[in-house]
Amino acid sequence: MSDNLTHHELSARYDPTGIEAPIYERWLGRRAFHVPAETAQNPYVIAIPPPNVTAALHMGHGLNNTIQDVLIRYMRMRGRDAMWIPGTDHAGIATQNVVERELAGEGLSRHDLERDRFVQRVWEWVDQYGSTIIEQLKTMGCSCDWDRTRFTLDDGLSRAVREVFVRLYEKGLIYRGNYIINWCPRCRTALSNEEAEHREVVGRLYHIRYPLADEDGQYVVVATTRPETMLGDTAVAVHPDDKRTRHLVGRAVALPLVGRRIAIIGDEYVDPEFGSGFVKVTPAHDPNDFEIGVRHDLRRVNVMNGDATINEEAPEAYRGLDRFVARDRVVEDLDKLGLLVTVEDHVHSIGHCYRCNTIVEPRLSLQWFVSMRPLAEPALAAYREGRLRFHPERFGGTYEHWMTNVRDWCISRQLWWGHRIPVWYCRDCEEITVSREDPAACGVCGGELDQDPDVLDTWFSSWLWPFSTLGWPEETADLATFYPTHTLSTAPEILFFWVARMVMAGLEFAGDLPFTDVLLHGTVRDAQGRRMSKSLGNGIDPLEVVNLFGADAMRFTLVSAAALGTDLQLDHQDLESSFRVGRNFANKIWNAVRFALANVTEADGSTDPMTTDLELADRWILSRFARTSETVSGAFDRFRLHEAADAAYQFVWGEFCDWYLELVKTRLKGERGEGSRKAAAATLASVLDGWLRLLHPIMPFISEELYCHQPGRTEEDTIIAGPWPAPPERWTDPEAEAGLDALQEIVGAVRNLRSDYGIDPSRRIDVVVARPPAAVADALAAETEGLLRLGRLESVRLAEAAPSGEPGAHAVLRSGAELFLPLAGVVDVDRERSRVSAELERVEGLLSGSRRKLEDPRFTDQAPEEVVEREREKRRSLEERHALLVQKRTAFGSQ
């Protein structure tokens, strides 16, 4: 709270500047986010998806971390020991790339520095820039337990990585082998299947003649999208049953340009329906060909270097050429030899490096892998047994599909930044040492050891995050108390990279699921629906938004725009229009409270409204609050944050401000007596306090600020710790709701007629309500004063019937009552006649539909009783209105 600020000093406009930061400091000062393991009875835990240390905060982070903070704050107020673990990821390739780029600016490569100095340099970079995103989260209001901040390269987490590697190795689930992997020639490292992003590109399909060896003039035709790989061909395959081609099995072709004699083999892999029926086989550059090679014991000729230039395995003419230059050269040379048959455009999907977008080269390489099948089984079972849930549910299917078809995970990376692979090779014997501790010498022969130069995939530390952050493999109090965590909120694109693997790791190493509920939020897009990205320059900086409108405005806007399972659009060129909803709402809240606080005393806030002489409006708002409270809680419980935001918004703006405050204004001034004032003030104070709490998870700053301004509260009081509103059952009051509903309808009808007839807003007029049902009459009697004020009326009169023969405006209400505004000289008979006719027509339509339903015994027999009853009620109301309207029209007709 701003120092000693009283309600008199609240400005007419909400300005979050100068309010948010001190509140955050106050929370920190009270250690409001910290939960000691020793005292946690009923924990609720979220582990943050650790942002890359290289990352700057973008709207995706804005959304995801808002969601997590909303859940954490909600649970904290509900009395849970809500603990949110923050931290960052070392992001192997991404971070190494950033620093290498920086070096390039100095004309250096990492090799100029050598390994140790390069890694040192990355650490310096991380120390300097690494924590900015964490600082930025604070600006957004994130209530993380900062004492528990972790980094994936921390000592503790590194220990966890080694432990896991060794355990998997000992279990036989980690192996090393020569396989075709995805290779990024720019990053010069292997990638996992997930790290190769497949995108459709228009390429070419080249049809090439391979002359039969020992058979002048005869040839076979193969097709390929990567002609340069022919330099590494070691066979041509046909389907063994293909009548056209099977007779050639056992013969050989002379590989053009290379001159190698290679066999024609029969293999089931070949699709006889496709193309010529002949397939070139390059075991070192294609996963299928690799498999064929295994079956037929073919040579594997790797024709490329790590940078995808052609190596010495190929004829001299091509050596040193980049793969795409070589491709053109090969095609050109084949053409000159008359061996190029056709070239056609061909759309196909090829892998791109997820970090630098370079086209990935499938390449034979010696790498480390994790066998995933055994790990996937329990992870799949957990989902199928309902212990692991996805929101929205459909992602469960995606998860299941991936798990079912999971392939082994290539975990070695030819990088320097990351967790070094804990494997040592003996210089003197064949022994491989895999160890938790760095070994001094070969355990078998005592020879010198060399550690494997590679590091692990960055996700190999991320998949341990929910428990490595809590101290695993040590049996810490944190681990015992806070594991398993509860909710994981993240973007769907890392479902496989991270979420699925965390489930496997949690079950395998920590003995339990890492979380029970996975919340996948949508993508933040720009006004044209494009994904926000640095390269498009269409991103929005959350800090800029916070500066302009405040964190609460941003958070509210994001939450209310992100319905479960949907993307959200924001206009980066018009921040005001994008975030106006939240900004205006914050201002509305500010002013509502400002007004309320000017009208309640300390005593009012501590009075239980139920002990006062409640009037209709009081009973109504208490009832509405009770319902809203339930809706909001239910929505949070089901991860439907947007619904919670929506319900709170509608209640605060549409009910509390638009109706309740308007209705109690004069009462608060004591114009209707002290008892009436007291009831209004106590109700107001109570409901206000309640909805500030409802809003706190989404709008933590303004709710905290205003909460402290309430009478009787001091800076010692905070809203953050709760409690969450739990309105008593007896606040719910259907009768009051019906009464106010009737009042609202009447006010609405009066306003409508006034507006229609262009009656000067300052002119007070009379109204006649004819034949109101008792409940409506009671409501009118209870709130006559409110009705007069809101309808800008001079008087309201109840009557048996609307005056006939008198010029005026008419409306028929849902209750069957009739509204009449005597407006001699204003109301135009023709106009009134057509109004009534139009209304009659509408009612007739509805009525006939309703009758048709009720006359059908199948409806009355089969539909639930309450539905039928509601329909009868509707018909009754429509019939009355219909009769009245007919009467009106007749009256007009006779004039």
Add this chain to the structure above:
RNA sequence: GGGGCGGUAGCUCAGCUGGCUAGAGCGCUGCGUUCACAUCGCAGAAGUCGGGGGUUCGAGUCCCUCCCGCCCCACCA
């Protein structure tokens, strides 16, 4: 080649297990210096819920099919 998502007012989207006289915000039109708020108030116009078929007493909601966007997965050269 599989799988999924979306198509509801001019725009962005809600509408969950079928009961809706289909909603919100923005925009638009008209009115407004009512003492919390013009970052406001009041009123209004605006929808064949993508097309067609089906199930049902009843369909925006379920099924089939077609059209149009988008996404994910996949080793057809």
